[in-house]
Amino acid sequence: MTSSGTLLVLNGPNLNLLGSREPGIYGSATLADIEALCSNSAAELGFTARCVQSNHEGVLLDEIHQAREQAVGIVINAGAYTHTSVALRDALAAVNLPAVEVHISNVHAREEFRHRSYLSPVVSAVIVGAGINGYRLAIAQLAELLKD
Template identity: 65%
Template sequence: MSQQTVVVLNGPNLNLLGEREPEIYGSDTLADIEALCRKAASLAGLDVDFRQSNHEGALIDAVHEVRKSAVGIVINAGAYTHTSIALRDALAALSIPVFEVHLSNVHRREEFRHHSYLSAVSDGVISGCGPSGYAYAIARISELIDDRH
């Protein structure tokens, strides 16, 4: 991984995008979102390491793996956003920008989705902007990196 890599982590069920509840999540697939992220990163002069797992431990392992090599993390943790203190703790250990992304506006949905364990350890939260939220997060990470230099 290069020193200018943004890691994009996707949690459970996001591999079903385009099929699962398109009225909520839209018709874009995870491959479409990956292409969007690669384009946004390229425009910002960054690389992307794009991953998806349905397993909480695999996401935590990914955070640990890239904590010293990535310049930022964009995470759509899916349901783990609302349940995983362990993932929150892994992200809290980072010294790089972290952006929490949700395709839908979680605050217009079921009450259990209103609380995020990740928000308090994230530099920003983007919710309800569809796939563009990922691009916004990558652009913001690029700005933060530039501000630090």
């Protein structure tokens, strides 16, 4: 299909607090560190990363909708919206782009309410518990999917 283009990297609520928010769970890397990692990882594979973080579900929905015209794939860490948002699930299904869901922590080793994802059934892959390296893995997976 393609080996270039823009990958939308979406980060949801509270991820702007990375680096200071529960470092025992999420580590010491900041959102800026993740965005740099994504930009570098995408560039190594011939893509551009467009990184967006919002604490507002509607902003994330608008970004997914716009991705139909502006991106070739999506990396999404929807934070808590993963476990609550049918709207994000429906948007990902509607845009018909390959998407990879990322979680920094192993959500399956945490509270039971974090075990269910509304997004997982409509994405190409799910990466959990790999720390911020999960974003690099997600970008590599999207690149692989897009070249097939």
